[in-house]
Amino acid sequence: xxxxxxxxxxxxxxxxxxxxxxxxxxxxxxxxxxxxxxxxxxxxxxxxxxxxxxxxxxxxxxxxxxxxxxxxxxxxxxxxxxxxxxxxxxxxxxxxxxxxxxxxxxxxxxxxxxxxxxxxxxxxxxxxxxxxxxxxxxxxxxxx
Amino acid sequence: xxxxxxxxxxxxxxxxxxxxxxxxxxxxxxxxxxxxxxxxxxxxxxxxxxxxxxxxxxxxxxxxxxxxxxxxxxxxxxxxxxxxxxxxxxxxxxxxxxxxxxxxxxxxxxxxxxxxxxxxxxxxxxxxxxxxxxxxxxxxxxxx
DNA sequence: GTAGGTATGTCAGTTTCCTGACATGCACGA
DNA sequence: TCGTGCATGTCAGGAAACTGACATACCTAC
Numbered sequence: 001x002x003x004x005x006x007x008x009x010x011x012x013x014x015x016x017x018x019x020x021x022x023x024x025x026x027x028x029x030x031x032x033x034x035x036x037x038x039x040x041x042x043x044x045x046x047x048x049x050x051x052x053x054x055x056x057x058x059x060x061x062x063x064x065x066x067x068x069x070x071x072x073x074x075x076x077x078x079x080x081x082x083x084x085x086x087x088x089x090x091x092x093x094x095x096x097x098x099x100x101x102x103x104x105x106x107x108x109x110x111x112x113x114x115x116x117x118x119x120x121x122x123x124x125x126x127x128x129x130x131x132x133x134x135x136x137x138x139x140x141x142x143x144x
Numbered sequence: 145x146x147x148x149x150x151x152x153x154x155x156x157x158x159x160x161x162x163x164x165x166x167x168x169x170x171x172x173x174x175x176x177x178x179x180x181x182x183x184x185x186x187x188x189x190x191x192x193x194x195x196x197x198x199x200x201x202x203x204x205x206x207x208x209x210x211x212x213x214x215x216x217x218x219x220x221x222x223x224x225x226x227x228x229x230x231x232x233x234x235x236x237x238x239x240x241x242x243x244x245x246x247x248x249x250x251x252x253x254x255x256x257x258x259x260x261x262x263x264x265x266x267x268x269x270x271x272x273x274x275x276x277x278x279x280x281x282x283x284x285x286x287x288x
Numbered sequence: 289g290t291a292g293g294t295a296t297g298t299c300a301g302t303t304t305c306c307t308g309a310c311a312t313g314c315a316c317g318a
Numbered sequence: 319t320c321g322t323g324c325a326t327g328t329c330a331g332g333a334a335a336c337t338g339a340c341a342t343a344c345c346t347a348c
Contacts (some may be wrong), residue, residue, distance in 0.1 A: 002251075002255045003255065003258055004250075004251065004254030004255060004257075004258055005189060005254045005257050005261065006258070007193070008190070008193060008205075009188070010263055010274075010277060011261065012261050012264065012266075012273065012276060012277055012280075013167055013171070013257065013260075013261050014166055015276075015277045015280035015281055015284075016160075016163060016164050016280055017161055017164060017167075017186075017207060018207065018280065018281065018284040019280040019281070019283040020160050020161060020164035021164075021207040021282045022283065022284040022287040022288055023157055023160055023161075023283070023287065025287070026287045027157070028149075034257065037304090038205065038227075039304085039305090042161075045149060045152070046152070049151070049152060054237040054325095054326070054327090055326080056325070056327080058327055061152075063161060063162070063227045064304095064305070064306090065305075065306065065307085066326075066327075066328095067305085067306075067307085067327095067328080067329090068304075068305050068306075070327070070328065070329095071304085071305085075158040080333070084238065088311085088313080088326085088327095090312055090314080091312095091314060091325075091326070092312060092313050092314085092325075092326040092327060093313095093326060093327085094326085094327075105147075106148075107148065107337080110148030110149045111146045111147065111148060113148075113149050113157065114147055114148055114149045114150070116157075116287070117149065117155065117156050117157050117236075119286060120157075120286050120287050121154065121156055121283065121286070122284045122286060123282060123286065124279070124282075128279070130154075130280050132156060132159075132166065132276070133154060133156055133159045135157075135268070135272070136156075136159035136160055136162065136163040136172070137159055137162070137163070137275050138163045138267060138268075139167070139264045140163045140165075140166040140264060142158075142264050142265070142266060142267065143166040143167065143170045143260070143263065143264050144167055181333095181334085183334085183335090193297080198295095198296070198297090199296080199297070200295070200296055200297080208334095208335070208336090209335075209336065209337085210296075210297075210298095211297095211299090211335085211336075211337085212297065212334075212335055212336075214297070215334085215335090216334095230295085232297095232343080233342055234343085234344080235294040235295075235296070235342095235344055236295075236297060236342060236343050236344085237295080237296060237297085237343095238296085238297075286305095289348100290329090290337080290347100290348085291346100291347090291348085292345100292346085292347085292348100293321105293327085293344105293345085293346080293347100294343100294345080294346100294347085295342100295343085295344080296341100296342080296343080296344100297340105297341085297342080297343105298339100298340085298341085298342105299338105299339085299340085299341105300337105300338085300339080300340105301336105301338085301339105302335105302336080302337080303334105303335085303336070303337090304334085304335075304336085304337100305328100305330080305332105305333085305334080305335090306331105306332080306333070306334085307330105307331090307333090308330085308331085308332100309327105309328100309329085309330080309331105310327105310328085310329085310330105311326100311328085311329105312325100312326080312328105313324105313325085313326080313327105314323105314324085314325085314326100314335100315322100315323085315324085315337105316322085316323080316324100317320105317321095317322085317323105318319100318320090318321085318322100
């Protein structure tokens with residue numbers, strides 16, 4: 001079992017990196033007019049679907065450290081796109097929510113990202129698409 | 145067509161990011177004993193399969209800018225893992241090749257990464273695996 | 289032959305994310 | 319009650335990637 005990775009054209013890892021990079025680049029390009037980075041958009045999207053999340057919970061959902069999320073939140077709060085509770089209802093966690101401006105820009109951004117995803121998977125049928133999502137989730141699950 | 149992304153559990157983009165992140169984390173952990181970053185390993189792996197590539201070609205294969213690849217190559221060359229031609233046979237491109245030490249560490253690293261990939265796709269049959277790779281390649285293709 | 293376009297190597301500066309560290313608030317058991 | 323452990327928020331420093339810029343080498347068209 002000391003075999004190597006083998007031809008990159010048949011490596012799952014390489015294909016995964018290739019697809020993820022292409023998606024990130026396309027999202028960056030699409031979101032640039034809104035002056036949103038992919039991380040910032042991800043933060044808004046998660047917050048739109050799960051209002052009241054703390055910075056640490058957001059960080060886990062967006063796959064960054066809570067330190068990075070902290071800086072991200074400062075920027076978005078400065079732009080008036082979200083608001084953080086001034087004091088913690090319980091524990092230290094500060095619930096965060098989108099402002100009206102945040103919801104507005106999220107609608108635009110989410111439409112842009114949805115269009116990118118549709119372009120990426122235009123050749124997939126609904127069943128193949130669902131299977132791909134499930135397979136990717138299984139990959140992540142197997143490594144955690 | 146101004147619909148948003150929708151539930152993240154059913155979003156291809158989110159699943160892709162999740163899987164790619166899990167893979168990157170697992171690779172970082174596996175490669176740490178060799179004191180190799182994922183980018184450094186990727187560089188060695190590509191170079192092992194396609195000797196003589198230039199820095200710019202390597203950069204494209206590894207999905208980084210040629211500036212980043214330049215810094216990467218300096219580090220790997222300093223460690224004696226690869227050697228770059230002193231002058232260009234034609235044009236400005238400097239062919240790069242692995243040294244004996246580079247080939248040796250690549251064998252170790254490639255085995256580690258292959259093990260991670262196997263762990264990630266342990267629940268997949270050969271056909272499902274090939275289909276996943278093809279689907280990911282199609283995703284990348286559709287965005288480029 | 290010369291000008292324009294493209295590809296490469298390299299330097300510099302900036303951004304973004306990370307690791308490390310510390311303080312605070314809560315839960316649990318001795 | 320008190321100490322231990324854990325999660326969170328935050329500050330500081332460093333590593334890794336990026337963009338912008340410039341010089342060089344080739345290739346094409348005029």
